[in-house]
């Protein structure tokens with residue numbers, strides 16, 4: 001890569017335009033070129049890929065129809081991929097409660113999620129998150145959770161890079177909609193942002209804020225793989 005990073009955004013359904021807008025606002029020494037990905041040719045141009053929030057079953061269905069599902073899995077094996085919300089579900093290796101008919105996954109990170117883990121749309125909430133590795137890390141990042149998945153297990157895998165938890169929900173703001181109370185510091189449901197090798201997962205929507213620090217973080221991952229490991 002010579003001073004230019006092509007960051008793809010899977011543009012089949014969901015909040016892909018918001019990611020594109022956020023990437024366009026990044027000022028860095030590297031020229032960031034966002035690319036909406038709908039075809040194999042688009043995917044082949046990307047140095048990294050964002051899988052946006054939306055509806056995970058619909059995104060998987062449309063990817064399958066576009067002949068992109070298997071190529072996306074291959075891409076995920078070697079390239080940086082960031083999944084937000086529905087995209088986080090797709091990036092996981094297992095879903096506890098798939099929709100009837102099943103859920104295709106990209107199998108990029110060794111963790112298990114539960115869809116809609118904090119309840120329906122009306123239980124959407126915001127939480128101040130301290131995120132390790134962001135610029136100005138003591139300045140909380142506003143996590144916006146909309147029918148967000150919950151991480152229910154981090155699965156060990158000796159042949160995969162270590163799982164690095166970079167943000168947890170503060171205990172005080174765990175939503176009332178949690179199926180059982182979260183009073184244990186180590187409850188995996190508190191984990192809301194995690195990096196494993198060149199994969200990044202956020203169960204919330206950084207693209208819906210004006211704060212570009214997560215997009216900068218991912219661009220850094222694409223430019224210098226494993227920089228922040």
Ligand SMILES: NC(=O)CC[C@H](N)C(=O)O
Pocket residue numbers: 052053054055056057084085086087089115116146147148149
């Ligand atoms: N905001 C979102 O991306 C919601 C994700 C949605 N609940 C799903 O299962 O795909």
